[in-house]
Amino acid sequence: MARILITSAIPYINGIKHLGNLVGSQLPADLFARYHRARGDEVMFICATDEHGTPAELAAAKAGKPIAEFCAEMHGVQADIADQFGLSFDHFGRSSSPQNRALTQHFAGRLADAGLIEEVNEKQVYSNADGRFLPDRYIEGTCPNCGYDKARGDQCENCTKQLDPTDLIDPRSAISGSSDLEVRETKHLYLRQSKLKDELDTWINSKSDWPILTTSIAKKWLHDGDGLQDRGITRDLDWGVPVKRGNADWPGMEGKVFYVWFDAPIEYIAATKEWADAKGLDDEAWQRWWRTDKGAEDVRYLQFMGKDNVPFHTLSFPATILGSGEPWKLVDYIKSFNYLNYDGGQFSTSQGRGIFMDQALDILPADYWRWWLLSHAPENSDSEFTWENFQTSVNKDLADVLGNFVSRVTKFCRSKFGEVVPEGGTYGPAETALIDTLTQGLKTYQDCMDRMEVRKASTALRAIWVAGNEYLQAAAPWAVFKEDPDTAAAQIRLSLNLIRFYAVLSAPFIPTASAKMLSAINTLDMEWPTDVAAALEALPAGHEFAVPDVLFAKISDEDRETWQARFSGVRD
Numbered sequence: 001m002a003r004i005l006i007t008s009a010i011p012y013i014n015g016i017k018h019l020g021n022l023v024g025s026q027l028p029a030d031l032f033a034r035y036h037r038a039r040g041d042e043v044m045f046i047c048a049t050d051e052h053g054t055p056a057e058l059a060a061a062k063a064g065k066p067i068a069e070f071c072a073e074m075h076g077v078q079a080d081i082a083d084q085f086g087l088s089f090d091h092f093g094r095s096s097s098p099q100n101r102a103l104t105q106h107f108a109g110r111l112a113d114a115g116l117i118e119e120v121n122e123k124q125v126y127s128n129a130d131g132r133f134l135p136d137r138y139i140e141g142t143c144p145n146c147g148y149d150k151a152r153g154d155q156c157e158n159c160t161k162q163l164d165p166t167d168l169i170d171p172r173s174a175i176s177g178s179s180d181l182e183v184r185e186t187k188h189l190y191l192r193q194s195k196l197k198d199e200l201d202t203w204i205n206s207k208s209d210w211p212i213l214t215t216s217i218a219k220k221w222l223h224d225g226d227g228l229q230d231r232g233i234t235r236d237l238d239w240g241v242p243v244k245r246g247n248a249d250w251p252g253m254e255g256k257v258f259y260v261w262f263d264a265p266i267e268y269i270a271a272t273k274e275w276a277d278a279k280g281l282d283d284e285a286w287q288r289w290w291r292t293d294k295g296a297e298d299v300r301y302l303q304f305m306g307k308d309n310v311p312f313h314t315l316s317f318p319a320t321i322l323g324s325g326e327p328w329k330l331v332d333y334i335k336s337f338n339y340l341n342y343d344g345g346q347f348s349t350s351q352g353r354g355i356f357m358d359q360a361l362d363i364l365p366a367d368y369w370r371w372w373l374l375s376h377a378p379e380n381s382d383s384e385f386t387w388e389n390f391q392t393s394v395n396k397d398l399a400d401v402l403g404n405f406v407s408r409v410t411k412f413c414r415s416k417f418g419e420v421v422p423e424g425g426t427y428g429p430a431e432t433a434l435i436d437t438l439t440q441g442l443k444t445y446q447d448c449m450d451r452m453e454v455r456k457a458s459t460a461l462r463a464i465w466v467a468g469n470e471y472l473q474a475a476a477p478w479a480v481f482k483e484d485p486d487t488a489a490a491q492i493r494l495s496l497n498l499i500r501f502y503a504v505l506s507a508p509f510i511p512t513a514s515a516k517m518l519s520a521i522n523t524l525d526m527e528w529p530t531d532v533a534a535a536l537e538a539l540p541a542g543h544e545f546a547v548p549d550v551l552f553a554k555i556s557d558e559d560r561e562t563w564q565a566r567f568s569g570v571r572d
């Protein structure tokens with residue numbers, strides 16, 4: 001039994017996530033958490049909400065709520081939707097937790113002691129009307145390059161030129177619109193990542209099995225231009241982890257907080273402590289996942305995220321861990337994703353474009369989405385959600401192949417033998433051939449899952465479903481029954497057992513349908529098959545079952561058109 005630690009990139013708190021966010025982080029993480037549990041591994045699956053930073057403050061202000069209240073509420077909303085999507089976190093924490101506050105301050109203290117933090121005096125734009133420093137992207141003005149009048153202080157969206165806020169003509173606050181701005185001196189802490197460059201480079205180079213997307217992004221940041229840059233890890237904000245050096249105050253840093261990207265990955269660890277605390281367990285319970293001096297040396301740690309998160313997970317967070325000089329567990333494998341696009345454009349939270357998790361569940365159960373998203377995961381390139389493709393995939397894979405098999409077998413059995421696994425007959429060459437095909441198919445499926453190839457795994461699983469359908473079609477028990485009911489009984493006995501086999505193998509992808517299949521087939525036996533022939537005898541003759549309701553309804557052209565129209569605009 002292996003021990004597998006899995007973390008999903010933590011979703012930002014400012015709103016409900018779209019399907020791109022889901023397939024780029026939480027959903028594939030859940031797929032592998034479920035798979036490893038099914039294989040008998042001990043799994044710790046951690047996610048949380050990412051709650052600090054200016055966008056959260058602005059979202060709270062827009063909602064007319066104090067920030068702490070807003071975050072608590074949104075955490076509840078996200079937790080509930082995650083649950084409805086079947087995301088099987090062991091703990092869904094909050095980066096604003098006291099555990100994360102303490103641990104973030106602890107890491108900062110260790111890094112400072114190791115000489116890896118530099119105090120830098122900077123000039124930054126202060127808005128008198130807003131009573132706060134403005135992050136670069138909250139300063140708007142006219143682009144000196146192209147004249148676009150809504151250029152941001154970090155970049156002009158129109159001509160893509162990288163800017164400094166002081167480059168803007170007629171700068172104003174993007175929050176209040178006020179042009180009463182001034183440049184003030186302020187002090188910030190920088191993480192001296194450049195000092196760890198060689199160590200990080202060696203570590204990345206040792207990861208020859210990582211997705212190219214992951215290592216190429218890491219290497220670009222390590223080597224392009226002047227190489228790995230030091231990174232500001234503090235901000236002049238109210239909402240965040242107060243800057244402290246361990247337990248001690250940090251002179252000159254009063255009233256400042258750590259930058260959200262410093263504390264967010266630390267929350268993976270802190271959330272595991274939240275889990276232990278919530279269960280009334282001692283520190284040993286979470287440290288055995290995270291401290292190599294306390295039992296974590298045999299843990300395999302997998303991270304999941306979209307491509308924009310890769311630099312922080314390949315460089316900044318490892319710099320924090322390595323720089324601390326303490327025996328914290330480093331990630332073993334980073335599964336990163338390209339982007340899922342929506343119907344000819346991008347998903348966008350700020351513009352409300354695309355399908356959001358709550359809306360998706362409003363129209364169809366989670367498994368329809370899970371199947372489509374995972375079987376079209378943007379692994380090797382960006383991929384695109386279109387309603388046509390979604391309709392085709394659901395109707396063909398789920399309704400015609402898997403759903404139809406379950407329905408035909410159970411209904412035929414009920415009509416000829418009753419709702420009980422029939423006895424009599426023996427298996428012949430067709431059954432032996434099927435078992436061979438399934439044995440090969442199972443191996444392929446496991447290999448893909450073990451290599452963490454999501455799309456290929458879905459293809460392999462589908463091929464396993466198809467094999468059963470083809471067998472049933474060729475065996476034709478409905479025709480055989482008239483002449484030779486015993487042989488038909490053997491065919492149906494095998495097919496009913498296949499339903500259990502399918503439920504077990506499919507559970508990581510479509511857990512709800514899988515549970516429905518198991519409940520119809522009336523068994524709690526979810527043992528992962530090692531020997532296909534034996535697995536197909538789990539339900540003996542005489543075992544009772546019930547014909548389930550329709551597993552997957554087909555999507556009609558009318559539904560597709562209605563939904564396409566409904567989701568063509570922006571959400572309010």
Ligand SMILES: Nc1ncnc2c1ncn2[C@@H]1O[C@H](COP(=O)(O)OP(=O)(O)OP(=O)(O)O)[C@@H](O)[C@H]1O
Nearest residue numbers: 009011012020021024025305306307309339340349
């Ligand atoms: N279109 C997308 N396809 C796949 N993954 C995505 C997509 N957009 C964001 N992600 C990933 O989703 C995860 C959660 O993202 P987060 O909540 O931080 O939102 P975000 O990156 O700000 O996205 P958005 O700006 O669309 O809200 C991250 O790992 C991110 O890389």
Ligand SMILES: [Zn+2]
Nearest residue numbers: 143146156159
């Ligand atoms: Zn411009």
